Amino acid sequence: MCFSRPKFWVHVAQILVVCAVALSCVTPCAAQDRLSLEAQIAPATPDRVLASEMFGVSGRVDLLRQESPVPGWRVSTPDGANLGYIGSSWEIARTVGYSGRPIDMLVAITSDAKIASAKLMAHSEPILTLGLSDSDIEDFVQGFSGVDLNDPTPSLDTTQKNQLDIISRATVSTGVIRDAILRVGRELALSRGILDQGRIDRLVFSPRTSPMILITMRGAMVSKIPQWPFERPAVPAIRFMESQLIKVARAGFRACSGKGALRLSLTPTG
Structure with missing residues (x-):
């Protein structure tokens, strides 16, 4: 069923007004609750016993x-x-879980940028309480021990394969924990100068302006677009497809308002 154009825009305006009112009521309260929550939570602090254990x-x-x-x-x-x-993941990254509540972990890295261990210190995730045992959580967190932050992919692939059962029972929460461990480890390593930040090859480097970068990107895209059914270069073909998409959009509005029919031109436009 199609609405006339004036009626359609009236409905859109009504929806936008309702959304604006809802956001104006909820956002300040949510922001205030979050600020008060952050003020109440102190990051976990390791002692000597825990540090030696980690x-x-x-x-x-x-x-x-x-x-x-x-x-x-x-x-x-x-x-x-x-x-x-x-x-601390809460102090460094302000990590929150699926529940929207803070998750705090202590992450230890060695002087050669490897994860020594990690420990979940505080959370409010129901699934970690009901769906997983303490030993499951401990196994998952400790599975990141030994991950080389300079090249984490190989060891992470092995870790994920060995923890599929735990991940499947708490997908979002375990994802947050994983990201927190890697992010905190990387932030610590970069800030202490023990992780390679990547370098520019000055022998082949040449500065480029924004237009030059766009031209290079477009050239790479055009080279991958098939020429059929056009014998001309691919750029006119792209413009033709763009023009047809615009016509489809305009025809859709006309069809809904009853003021026109869908008509497409099969002649390429320059």
């Missing part, structure tokens, strides 16, 4: 709080040897 050492370790460039703790042995760093 790095798998039996002796005493020292913790040094570092506020910048990314907040965290430097972990070292009593003789000063650097073991790595620990960071």
